[in-house]
Amino acid sequence: METRYIGKNVDRPDAIDSATGKLMFCAEKRFPDMLYAKTFRSTQTHAEVLEIDVSKAAQLEGVVAVATAEDLPGVNIHGIHALDQPVLVPVGGKVRLPGEPIAVVAAESIEIAEKALELIEVKYKPLEVLSDPELACLESSPQVHDKRIVREYEYSIGDVERAFSEADVVLEYTQHLSRQEHAYIETEAGISFYDSDGILTLFAPAQEPFNTRQQVARALAIPESKVRAKVPNLGGSFGGKQSMTVQIHTALLTYMTKRPVQMIWTREESMLFSTKRHPGRFYYKIGATKEGMITSMLVDFLLDAGAYADQTPGVVVSAGATAIGPYFVPNIKVYGKGVYTNNPISGAFRGYGGPQATISVERAIDLLADKLGIDRVEIRRKNGLKTGDKPGNAVMVLDSRVTLNDTIEQALAMAGPKPMPSGKNKKVGRGIACCMPQFDVSAKPYNGLTGAGAEVELLVDGSVQVRTGVVEMGSGIKVALAMIAAEELVLDMNKVDVVLSDSMLTPKAGPTVASRAMYCCGNAVKAAAIQLKDRVNIKAAEIFQVPKDLIIWDNGKVYAQGKEDQAMKLSELARLCYVSGTNLVSSIFFVGTHAHLGHSFCTAVADVEVDEETGEVEVLFLGTSHDVGKMINPIGVKSQILGGGVQGMGWALMEDMKSENGQIIPKNLHEYPIPTANDIPKRTEIGIIEDPYPTGPYGAKGIGEHTNYTSTPAILNAIADAVQISLDKFPATPETVWRAMKNRQSDAKPLATCPSSVLEPSTVTV
Amino acid sequence: MTVLKMKLNGKQVEVEIKPSDLLLNVLRDKLGLMGTKEGCGEGDCGACTVILDGETVTSCITPALKAMGKEVITIEGLSDGKELHPIQKAFVEYGAIQCGYCTPAMILSAKALLDKNPTPTREEIKTAISGNLCRCGGYEYIIAAIQSLIKP
Numbered sequence: 001m002e003t004r005y006i007g008k009n010v011d012r013p014d015a016i017d018s019a020t021g022k023l024m025f026c027a028e029k030r031f032p033d034m035l036y037a038k039t040f041r042s043t044q045t046h047a048e049v050l051e052i053d054v055s056k057a058a059q060l061e062g063v064v065a066v067a068t069a070e071d072l073p074g075v076n077i078h079g080i081h082a083l084d085q086p087v088l089v090p091v092g093g094k095v096r097l098p099g100e101p102i103a104v105v106a107a108e109s110i111e112i113a114e115k116a117l118e119l120i121e122v123k124y125k126p127l128e129v130l131s132d133p134e135l136a137c138l139e140s141s142p143q144v145h146d147k148r149i150v151r152e153y154e155y156s157i158g159d160v161e162r163a164f165s166e167a168d169v170v171l172e173y174t175q176h177l178s179r180q181e182h183a184y185i186e187t188e189a190g191i192s193f194y195d196s197d198g199i200l201t202l203f204a205p206a207q208e209p210f211n212t213r214q215q216v217a218r219a220l221a222i223p224e225s226k227v228r229a230k231v232p233n234l235g236g237s238f239g240g241k242q243s244m245t246v247q248i249h250t251a252l253l254t255y256m257t258k259r260p261v262q263m264i265w266t267r268e269e270s271m272l273f274s275t276k277r278h279p280g281r282f283y284y285k286i287g288a289t290k291e292g293m294i295t296s297m298l299v300d301f302l303l304d305a306g307a308y309a310d311q312t313p314g315v316v317v318s319a320g321a322t323a324i325g326p327y328f329v330p331n332i333k334v335y336g337k338g339v340y341t342n343n344p345i346s347g348a349f350r351g352y353g354g355p356q357a358t359i360s361v362e363r364a365i366d367l368l369a370d371k372l373g374i375d376r377v378e379i380r381r382k383n384g385l386k387t388g389d390k391p392g393n394a395v396m397v398l399d400s401r402v403t404l405n406d407t408i409e410q411a412l413a414m415a416g417p418k419p420m421p422s423g424k425n426k427k428v429g430r431g432i433a434c435c436m437p438q439f440d441v442s443a444k445p446y447n448g449l450t451g452a453g454a455e456v457e458l459l460v461d462g463s464v465q466v467r468t469g470v471v472e473m474g475s476g477i478k479v480a481l482a483m484i485a486a487e488e489l490v491l492d493m494n495k496v497d498v499v500l501s502d503s504m505l506t507p508k509a510g511p512t513v514a515s516r517a518m519y520c521c522g523n524a525v526k527a528a529a530i531q532l533k534d535r536v537n538i539k540a541a542e543i544f545q546v547p548k549d550l551i552i553w554d555n556g557k558v559y560a561q562g563k564e565d566q567a568m569k570l571s572e573l574a575r576l577c578y579v580s581g582t583n584l585v586s587s588i589f590f591v592g593t594h595a596h597l598g599h600s601f602c603t604a605v606a607d608v609e610v611d612e613e614t615g616e617v618e619v620l621f622l623g624t625s626h627d628v629g630k631m632i633n634p635i636g637v638k639s640q641i642l643g644g645g646v647q648g649m650g651w652a653l654m655e656d657m658k659s660e661n662g663q664i665i666p667k668n669l670h671e672y673p674i675p676t677a678n679d680i681p682k683r684t685e686i687g688i689i690e691d692p693y694p695t696g697p698y699g700a701k702g703i704g705e706h707t708n709y710t711s712t713p714a715i716l717n718a719i720a721d722a723v724q725i726s727l728d729k730f731p732a733t734p735e736t737v738w739r740a741m742k743n744r745q746s747d748a749k750p751l752a753t754c755p756s757s758v759l760e761p762s763t764v765t766v
Numbered sequence: 767m768t769v770l771k772m773k774l775n776g777k778q779v780e781v782e783i784k785p786s787d788l789l790l791n792v793l794r795d796k797l798g799l800m801g802t803k804e805g806c807g808e809g810d811c812g813a814c815t816v817i818l819d820g821e822t823v824t825s826c827i828t829p830a831l832k833a834m835g836k837e838v839i840t841i842e843g844l845s846d847g848k849e850l851h852p853i854q855k856a857f858v859e860y861g862a863i864q865c866g867y868c869t870p871a872m873i874l875s876a877k878a879l880l881d882k883n884p885t886p887t888r889e890e891i892k893t894a895i896s897g898n899l900c901r902c903g904g905y906e907y908i909i910a911a912i913q914s915l916i917k918p
């Protein structure tokens with residue numbers, strides 16, 4: 001089908017603003033009379049708060065307000081999946097991790113606000129710290145919350161025990177996962193003020209504005225209708241800016257002072273108190289025939305939720321649903337849980353538990369292949385899911401034609417022959433990793449997700465405005481939605497504007513999460529544009545005296561088929577519609593028809609070179625094949641794939657947000673390095689398989705998170721292939737690799753033992 | 767208070783500062799040039815990069831007085847307001863921009879490189895932008911955008 005924009009590279013208008021320095025983030029807003037806010041944070045890890053004295057701070061000249069829990073008019077609680085986190089820790093309450101907010105200050109300058117923090121005194125009664133998630137369920141361990149387990153996951157099909165006893169080979173393996181920091185370059189920042197209607201307005205990061213509105217209103221005990229939350233441009237989020245950070249604190253200080261208040265977190269605050277990717281461990285027991293057919297899989301996983309539930313309930317379920325990998329396995333038993341500790345709070349991070357599961361299962365599959373003496377690619381080809389298969393524990397049907405093997409073949413073709421080592425002490429290895437990421441299709445309320453609302457309005461000057469509640473965090477959803485409206489209304493791109501993520505202006509559309517914005521809002525905008533055109537065509541048919549389906553829209557002109565010479569300007573038609581009572585705002589609330597999530601396949605192949613003397617790893621090649629349905633804006637899709645791949649590479653090789661006794665160790669971006677341009681793969685290839693997904697807008701599937709699943713395990717597998725080390729712990733820093741090589745011989749111990757929880761899963765609490 | 771005199775984006779400016787003021791804060795808060803971003807305040811991320819007498823500096827750790835009598839170029843100084851600067855154009859076209867937070871600084875690092883070395887190799891490009899962290903895009907399209915500006 002000939003398209004106007006869909007499937008073509010289109011420049012992002014917001015990228016032009018970034019390139020010229022005009023794109024405004026929260027830290028750039030300034031209001032007259034604005035106050036600057038700072039947070040007093042706990043230095044203790046786990047302690048009861050006995051006394052809070054802010055009197056000296058409040059008296060400091062230039063301090064306008066100091067707020068503690070006592071000043072909060074509403075409920076002192078917030079949370080995404082579970083309400084278990086105080087907005088400000090009160091006297092008599094307890095802090096559960098370092099950095100927890102106890103008081104917030106608004107002052108005439110940042111310097112004064114900082115000085116005020118030094119004058120705040122808090123007395124604590126220290127409590128025993130729980131930092132090892134493996135000990136979280138022991139009666140003798142310190143209790144962080146009333147319950148110890150945030151969420152459990154259980155799934156079982158067939159008879160794993162019998163299948164193990166009948167298997168030719170049984171492999172056991174335990175993978176440990178390190179904690180990853182989102183490390184978006186923009187730290188958390190927000191600004192709040194009262195507008196001229198008395199609406200408390202908040203510009204602050206989030207992945208949807210409506211959740212912010214709800215949480216702020218609850219904490220301040222004001223109706224949601226009195227709060228406007230707008231999420232402006234985000235300098236990266238990757239799941240990390242979903243929870244409450246600056247929002248309630250900033251709003252509270254505006255509520256108290258009636259003045260605009262801005263709060264900007266320092267990098268250290270961001271590292272201290274933003275959520276992280278869940279660390280944890282995955283135990284696998286896999287049974288197979290000697291031909292390499294997997295017959296059974298038992299998985300026991302543990303995720304460290306940290307001090308509050310945040311997104312753990314959802315992440316546990318998502319990890320469980322991904323734990324089997326993209327393979328057909330007849331006998332499955334998966335048990336997993338997320339537990340409270342006094343560690344940094346774990347939240348959503350691109351893939352939502354799926355990457356942790358994917359790394360683990362993909363390492364285990366390699367080890368299984370080795371044990372069987374079968375090629376590591378072959379075992380994946382043999383067991384990969386195919387159209388029509390009912391995948392194990394994922395709640396879905398494979399309803400698209402692309403199979404795992406299509407992505408495997410494409411990734412291998414891109415890789416070509418394995419490179420030769422560049423020197424004497426260098427070893428080259430190749431790794432492969434596969435997965436079947438899922439994406440939300442607004443089908444049913446799932447983990448707080450919802451349908452997607454969108455409005456398309458035709459203005460009387462012939463321009464069009466699209467409004468929907470999702471957030472742009474850099475992935476290019478804004479331009480993609482403009483492309484869809486321009487496509488359907490046969491308009492030039494510069495006639496279409498998109499307004500996003502404003503609780504007062506845009507319809508509720510659920511969050512930008514679960515790789516859903518393109519699918520859900522894309523469908524909504526498309527349907528709204530079609531509805532609008534149809535409505536306007538009724539008027540046009542009347543004017544041109546022809547049936548409605550003979551009306552042609554063409555670049556801002558409208559005419560009856562064959563009568564181009566009598567064309568009317570769209571602006572004139574819009575005006576005539578308006579004066580004769582046609583509603584020029586169309587509105588759609590898209591709800592998907594599936595009874596399950598959408599899915600796609602992905603395979604990465606990585607080549608690495610390991611220096612045997614230093615343990616240094618160089619990524620020579622990273623090639624990823626993605627089953628995307630249809631690319632709306634190809635350059636946007638590919639740029640996502642590149643970025644997600646490098647983020648995964650960082651986790652594999654260098655990133656570890658370590659904590660000791662609950663205290664984070666890296667506190668800045670040199671203690672926590674992320675990949676620079678010097679670290680990227682020497683050669684990168686992107687493989688795209690386009691087979692339009694019947695229910696996606698123009699056939700599009702989700703992609704955002706999918707890019708972040710396979711580069712980590714492919715690189716780890718490549719390192720293991722190069723120098724035969726276990727890598728049951730990573731990141732594979734030079735030191736880790738060097739030590740593992742040194743211990744290679746003495747490493748004869750069994751790879752894993754079964755954690756007891758597999759045998760006696762406790763009852764599920766939802 | 768001292769008066770800082772410098773050539774900023776082609777124009778001579780004078781601004782009152784405290785001797786302890788950092789260049790980043792003077793640019794953003796005293797001169798209203800918000801295109802220069804802060805990502806860490808410690809010289810780690812490069813989001814605050816500006817060009818000082820032809821060399822890139824991280825303005826978050828550069829005392830403003832260092833710019834006295836010198837020439838400073840920020841992202842606002844690249845385009846004439848009508849046409850995009852060729853580097854800006856290339857970044858947009860090559861998909862080098864996602865969230866855009868690292869972008870102004872990244873473009874300035876590219877400019878400082880190309881001004882000195884109009885035909886950099888891939889390795890030279892990587893080194894020139896290695897002080898600018900981008901968490902979104904994985905650098906490959908940034909490199910491609912810069913390479914597109916090399917005249918054969």
Ligand code: FES
Pocket residue numbers: 803804805806807808809810811812813814815824825826827
């Ligand atoms: S803000 Fe200056 S280097 Fe990060």
Ligand code: FES
Pocket residue numbers: 185235236474862863864865866867868869899900901902903
């Ligand atoms: S585009 Fe987001 S940090 Fe570079």
